[in-house]
Amino acid sequence: MSDQLDPHEIERLRSLKPKERMQIPRQQMPEQAPDVRRANFREVPHGLPAMTAIVEANRCLACKKPACVEGCPVGIDIPGFVALIVQGDFEGAVRKVKETNMLPAICGRVCPQEAQCEALCVVGKRGDPVAIGRLERFVADWEREHGLVEPPPTGAPTGKSVGVVGSGPAGLTAAIDLRRLGHEVTIYEALHAPGGVLMYGIPEFRLPKSIVSAEVEVVQRMGVQIEYNYVIGQIETVDELLERHDAVFLGTGAGLPWFMNLPGENLNGVYSANEYLTRCNLMRAYEFPYSDTPIAASERVAVIGGGNVAMDVARTAARLGAKEVYLIYRRSEAEMPARIEEIHHAREEGIVFKLLHNPVRYIGDECGRVCQVECIRMELGEPDASGRRRPVPVEGSQFTIDVDTVVVAIGNGPNPLVPKTTAGLDVDARHGTVKTNLETMRTSKRGVFAGGDIAIGAATVILAMGHGRKAARSIDHFLRTGVWDVEKVE
Amino acid sequence: MNEILENTVIAESVNRYVIAAPKIAQRRKAGQFVIVRVDEHGERIPLTIADADPARGTITLVVQAVGKSTAQMATLKPGDSLRDVVGPLGAPTHIERRGTAVVIGGGIGIAPAHPIAQALKAAGNTVISILGARTQALLIMEEEMRRASDEVIVCTDDGTCGLQGFVTHALADLIAQRGKPDFVFAVGPVPMMKYVSLLTKEHGIPTMVSLNPIMVDGTGMCGGCRVTVGSEMKFACVDGPDFDGHLVDFDELIKRQAFYKEQEQLAYQQMQERCQAESLAQATPS
Numbered sequence: 167m168s169d170q171l172d173p174h175e176i177e178r179l180r181s182l183k184p185k186e187r188m189q190i191p192r193q194q195m196p197e198q199a200p201d202v203r204r205a206n207f208r209e210v211p212h213g214l215p216a217m218t219a220i221v222e223a224n225r226c227l228a229c230k231k232p233a234c235v236e237g238c239p240v241g242i243d244i245p246g247f248v249a250l251i252v253q254g255d256f257e258g259a260v261r262k263v264k265e266t267n268m269l270p271a272i273c274g275r276v277c278p279q280e281a282q283c284e285a286l287c288v289v290g291k292r293g294d295p296v297a298i299g300r301l302e303r304f305v306a307d308w309e310r311e312h313g314l315v316e317p318p319p320t321g322a323p324t325g326k327s328v329g330v331v332g333s334g335p336a337g338l339t340a341a342i343d344l345r346r347l348g349h350e351v352t353i354y355e356a357l358h359a360p361g362g363v364l365m366y367g368i369p370e371f372r373l374p375k376s377i378v379s380a381e382v383e384v385v386q387r388m389g390v391q392i393e394y395n396y397v398i399g400q401i402e403t404v405d406e407l408l409e410r411h412d413a414v415f416l417g418t419g420a421g422l423p424w425f426m427n428l429p430g431e432n433l434n435g436v437y438s439a440n441e442y443l444t445r446c447n448l449m450r451a452y453e454f455p456y457s458d459t460p461i462a463a464s465e466r467v468a469v470i471g472g473g474n475v476a477m478d479v480a481r482t483a484a485r486l487g488a489k490e491v492y493l494i495y496r497r498s499e500a501e502m503p504a505r506i507e508e509i510h511h512a513r514e515e516g517i518v519f520k521l522l523h524n525p526v527r528y529i530g531d532e533c534g535r536v537c538q539v540e541c542i543r544m545e546l547g548e549p550d551a552s553g554r555r556r557p558v559p560v561e562g563s564q565f566t567i568d569v570d571t572v573v574v575a576i577g578n579g580p581n582p583l584v585p586k587t588t589a590g591l592d593v594d595a596r597h598g599t600v601k602t603n604l605e606t607m608r609t610s611k612r613g614v615f616a617g618g619d620i621a622i623g624a625a626t627v628i629l630a631m632g633h634g635r636k637a638a639r640s641i642d643h644f645l646r647t648g649v650w651d652v653e654k655v656e
Numbered sequence: 657m658n659e660i661l662e663n664t665v666i667a668e669s670v671n672r673y674v675i676a677a678p679k680i681a682q683r684r685k686a687g688q689f690v691i692v693r694v695d696e697h698g699e700r701i702p703l704t705i706a707d708a709d710p711a712r713g714t715i716t717l718v719v720q721a722v723g724k725s726t727a728q729m730a731t732l733k734p735g736d737s738l739r740d741v742v743g744p745l746g747a748p749t750h751i752e753r754r755g756t757a758v759v760i761g762g763g764i765g766i767a768p769a770h771p772i773a774q775a776l777k778a779a780g781n782t783v784i785s786i787l788g789a790r791t792q793a794l795l796i797m798e799e800e801m802r803r804a805s806d807e808v809i810v811c812t813d814d815g816t817c818g819l820q821g822f823v824t825h826a827l828a829d830l831i832a833q834r835g836k837p838d839f840v841f842a843v844g845p846v847p848m849m850k851y852v853s854l855l856t857k858e859h860g861i862p863t864m865v866s867l868n869p870i871m872v873d874g875t876g877m878c879g880g881c882r883v884t885v886g887s888e889m890k891f892a893c894v895d896g897p898d899f900d901g902h903l904v905d906f907d908e909l910i911k912r913q914a915f916y917k918e919q920e921q922l923a924y925q926q927m928q929e930r931c932q933a934e935s936l937a938q939a940t941p942s
């Protein structure tokens with residue numbers, strides 16, 4: 167990636183009139199060609215070269231009332247950091263971002279900007295919005311690649327300590343902010359590696375693991391202890407943590423895979439998305455036998471679902487060598503919850519979309535391996551509770567597709583391990599989430615806070631981070647005042 | 657990192673490891689297991705906690721070398737460390753006083769049977785243990801099982817030790833001669849657990865088995881360990897590993913365990929070839 171700056175060009179761009187700015191086309195990130203990337207696990211887009219980032223930043227109109235900021239769940243000062251890019255001050259820009267978002271290299275890559283900041287961007291009303299996500303990614307990468315990442319200063323020691331359960335984005339963010347406020351923090355993580363879904367779920371080609379590791383290193387440099395291989399609810403309970411810590415934050419995510427209860431779901435070759443992705447990402451099955459964990463060798467893979475997880479699985483299956491990958495989704499493309507960029511990338515990589523289809527059963531061969539999926543066609547009926555039109559099966563439209571692997575990617579719920587072993591922690595009976603006041607991130611149990619997917623069900627990285635921040639402030643308030651029953655924390 | 661304090665060969669291809677894991681040693685209960693990763697590239701392999709010494713801060717694992725990870729583990733020496741040990745995992749075995757309990761361990765399954773026998777005895781049951789092995793050289797932990805039980809019956813397929821025949825024969829004889837026990841617990845190869853369960857079902861004896869499907873995380877996150885019990889899907893790592901033997905779909909489990917056979921063999925073979933090449937290189941002066 168080119169780092170060269172052209173001072174004359176920077177000046178010329180800065181002198182453009184708003185009308186002229188509006189004429190600059192949205193800048194694209196160079197990326198690996200589809201046929202090339204289908205055969206490797208390296209990241210797909212290469213990131214913007216420095217001058218291209220400056221050109222893109224000049225598309226921003228520096229609105230007085232920036233709509234984009236409203237769309238950002240954590241309220242990053244978007245025009246502020248974009249203006250610094252316009253000046254070529256990348257270090258200033260990344261500082262500005264990090265005032266509100268500690269993990270911009272991650273968010274710049276995985277946030278659904280098209281549904282958040284970019285959806286509201288004024289430039290987008292009449293053309294393509296400013297590529298805020300790409301710019302965020304650019305400044306974060308620039309800082310890391312120039313070795314300029316500095317952990318934020320930690321606050322004067324308060325003598326209080328907090329136990330954080332789970333090292334996903336919610337837990338990591340809470341830990342960072344708690345250290346800034348001077349509290350001691352220990353993170354307890356069930357797996358042998360940090361990052362939660364960032365590490366085991368989202369594939370390397372979308373979020374390189376070296377980036378997650380670099381962010382975690384910052385957290386550790388701030389003095390946060392991480393205990394790996396530490397399953398709360400087994401080795402210790404939350405109540406026992408409260409004997410050692412003044413407060414506990416639960417950031418255990420939504421890691422319980424759902425199945426559809428279809429005949430044949432336990433055949434060999436039928437996976438949950440969690441298992442398929444964990445084998446591949448966390449355990450690096452794509453390097454088997456150099457790494458010890460195997461994964462099914464597949465020619466024809468059916469992926470069930472239409473969200474980000476389904477796209478990640480489909481694209482992973484292609485990279486593992488599958489010749490045909492079908493994505494079976496019961497609604498139409500318009501209802502797909504996946505990010506547009508993912509759908510686009512999946513299509514380019516030759517994933518075959520079977521829309522308005524639903525599996526009804528899996529058929530196995532004599533060794534117990536799945537060899538066919540029986541599907542039924544669907545049509546859209548009246549809108550359901552989610553506001554999307556309800557898919558209804560078309561009688562008698564069943565047919566089969568030959569497959570050797572099926573991955574069920576219809577969603578995850580919260581893991582019940584912690585709720586089940588914690589007396590006094592109220593749980594939403596329907597969703598399995600820990601009941602949490604989203605203003606204060608406090609649960610029904612004194613001293614216990616929660617945030618991220620465990621509090622609201624499977625959502626996004628940025629919401630989990632937002633919760634982590636809010637929780638840190640609320641924990642700080644609790645530790646300073648000892649007051650538990652509050653409606654709001656400022 | 658968890659240090660290996662002892663590594664002793666106790667039978668052909670079977671090693672006993674004593675591993676520093678103070679916290680797990682305090683917490684574990686009978687029936688629980690750990691997941692081990694030997695090194696940075698290692699697979700996560702589940703192993704039952706065969707014993708623990710909270711005072712010394714150690715757990716004992718008894719492991720049969722059947723493939724790459726377990727064979728690699730066997731090469732480690734005291735002072736070496738395992739990259740990761742996580743546990744205790746799984747639900748502890750439900751222990752209550754029932755009267756006479758028969759604990760059946762087949763092959764390497766004697767290791768997980770050991771803490772169960774101990775706990776059942778401590779709860780006031782009369783414990784009769786039936787130990788099965790292919791041949792005498794493969795029989796493990798007979799002494800420990802004698803200490804944990806009121807009576808031990810040994811059987812080998814080839815008759816080199818104890819009775820000749822399968823553990824099911826020994827159990828059938830026991831029922832015929834002394835009447836029905838109040839409870840049976842069986843752990844070992846899946847076909848063994850299947851036939852024990854068929855037999856006890858006939859006699860209406862409550863029976864628990866400890867299942868060993870392929871696992872990844874061991875916390876309920878992947879669903880790879882799912883088994884069918886009474887036509888319901890269960891995750892063995894959190895809902896088990898113990899289940900009612902009369903309800904388990906053993907045939908499905910046998911198939912699921914074999915899913916990666918070819919890949920596993922390839923990995924094992926490549927490791928053996930690498931080891932041979934290394935020892936050859938060491939033997940030839942350069």
Ligand SMILES: Cc1cc2nc3c(=O)[nH]c(=O)nc-3n(C[C@H](O)[C@H](O)[C@H](O)COP(=O)(O)OP(=O)(O)OC[C@H]3O[C@@H](n4cnc5c(N)ncnc54)[C@H](O)[C@@H]3O)c2cc1C
Nearest residue numbers: 332334335336356362363398418419618619625626627630
């Ligand atoms: C495949 C996939 C792709 C996704 N893609 C996107 C995307 O592109 N953009 C986006 O914004 N979001 C995406 N998401 C959603 C996003 O990753 C999650 O919303 C986010 O990670 C939630 O963060 P969290 O911190 O709440 O939990 P998690 O990231 O789930 O982390 C929870 C952590 O807690 C640990 N833990 C659980 N139980 C215990 C316990 N008992 N003791 C100790 N530790 C425990 C877990 O091991 C884990 O490390 C995706 C999710 C998946 C699965």
Ligand SMILES: Cc1cc2nc3c(=O)[nH]c(=O)nc-3n(C[C@H](O)[C@H](O)[C@H](O)COP(=O)(O)OP(=O)(O)OC[C@H]3O[C@@H](n4cnc5c(N)ncnc54)[C@H](O)[C@@H]3O)c2cc1C
Nearest residue numbers: 701702703704719720723724725726868869870871913920
């Ligand atoms: C709850 C539980 C407790 C167990 N306790 C013991 C024990 O106390 N002593 C002992 O010797 N063995 C035990 N096992 C079996 C042990 O985990 C496997 O033998 C080991 O994983 C094999 O790994 P490998 O690489 O050496 O062999 P591989 O060649 O990889 O596999 C050989 C066979 O082991 C099984 N296996 C492979 N990978 C896994 C995995 N990740 N999880 C579970 N099974 C796998 C498969 O059936 C496979 O065909 C237990 C298994 C479970 C699930």
Ligand code: SF4
Nearest residue numbers: 226227229234287288
């Ligand atoms: S809405 Fe768009 S143009 Fe306005 S400040 Fe935000 S990014 Fe810039």
Ligand code: FES
Nearest residue numbers: 874876878879893
């Ligand atoms: S091993 Fe992953 S859910 Fe049981």
